[in-house]
Amino acid sequence: MRTWRKLSKLAAVTTLAGGLAFTGTPAAVADGGSTEKSAALACGGNVFLDGIRALAISENGRDEVYIEADGVKIWPAGGSYVSMTAGQRVEVDKCVRPQAALRLMEVDDLDPNDVIGRVILQGDVTRDYEFCCGDGGRYRIGAVR
Template sequence: MRTWRKLSKLAAVVTVAGGLALTGTSAAVADENPATEKAAPLTCGSGVFLDGLRALRITESGRDEVYITSGGRKIWPVTSAYVSMAAGQRVEVDKCVPVGAQLRLMEYDDLDPNDTIGGVTINRDATWDYEFCCGDDGRYRIGAVR
């Protein structure tokens, strides 16, 4: 009897895992409501949703330690001083800003003053890619969704 229970549990797990594999959904996301993932840009009201930041060209060998400021205040990342990025890497920003926000992408330095990679003004109320360029030869792109 115990063997039968174990086999039925295993069959249920395989069925669920197979269904996730066919839909391309990870097990971590399967329990979450996918509608909330797609709704994030809609929660900005009249603002603009900053989607992902991609490192097109980094300023240092190996990795850059980057963060975003607006109005002289750091707005991203929220839970750490910076995000370490390699060339070609993309990270989620998931931040709402108002149209007209002036953003600066900064490179964190322990000993020297922090370096500005570039600045942009979010001046569109439509989906658009902005580029932070070319301080210390760095180049990054950020997606803005309205």
């Protein structure tokens, strides 16, 4: 019963996002397409991390960022970091547990790496979270249930 309700909700959201170009939708919905909703369903009881956007970067030009969940690096899979500029959005596409503690790290060669911010997911909701404001960086990530 619960699964059916969730499917119905996601289908409604997808229809809305696909059919109307209005402002004010949550970024997780506005930034993602129906493929993200399908991927979220593939996460089962977990939360799907959709994409991350750099609202403000902590360094001149580019930040080198990666994401940890519960102390373990989960993104990017094929490298030690992703290089991001202000305003850029990059797909994350990872499943994490509903109450995972996320940390956004910024790699520095000579200093210890910077912590941009931490968030603890609020389980059973689709919403955006912000990593803020370590070293002046601010990033938004969409979590889809």
